[in-house]
Amino acid sequence: GAGVSQSPSNKVTEKGKDVELRCDPISGHTALYWYRQRLGQGLEFLIYFQGNSAPDKSGLPSDRFSAERTGESVSTLTIQRTQQEDSAVYLCASSLRQGTGNTIYFGEGSWLTVV
């Protein structure tokens, strides 16, 4: 597709359940990022994939959060045993690997509500 695609766009889940959020980056983009934004708050970096290198997981808030990416394609963010404080919009972004000034493009996010 033309842009970063995320699914589902909205998800309501019960506390304690696991959820998976999917991101399709822009075709050809080698870098992929996940961010979280709680209601009324700023964007928090979660994790970053660059090609086949080990991902930068420095922003993951707890071991309940994990993400995978196969090659340079789709990524899945998994939240285990969801808690109410996990309610947020989860934003995925991608960028093209080139020498300088790599612009990052965002999807529209997956809105997660934990009840």
Add this chain to the structure above:
Amino acid sequence: DAKTTQPPSMDCAEGRAANLPCNHSTISGNEYVYWYRQIHSQGPQYIIHGLKNNETNEMASLIITEDRKSSTLILPHATLRDTAVYYCIVRPHSGNTPLVFGKGTRLSVIA
């Protein structure tokens, strides 16, 4: 932590130029200045970026001071649809370093 300082909010009359300032006094020589905006309930949208020269595209102009310690994003003719939170971000010149977002400036365009 974000390396930029922006006013928390600004108002602008519709049709007027909106000038959004940003301070980045600790910017490194290899860091670009990026601007993004986030309209309510949407993902951040890329606007423009620059290193040291002024830049212009179809959305906005970016004016960077000679010492690179501050910059101004200019929306030449603001419309109601430009109401959003605007983020100024500094980021290394090369590679794919993640963007670090601060609190941005909430711009309200008023009819």
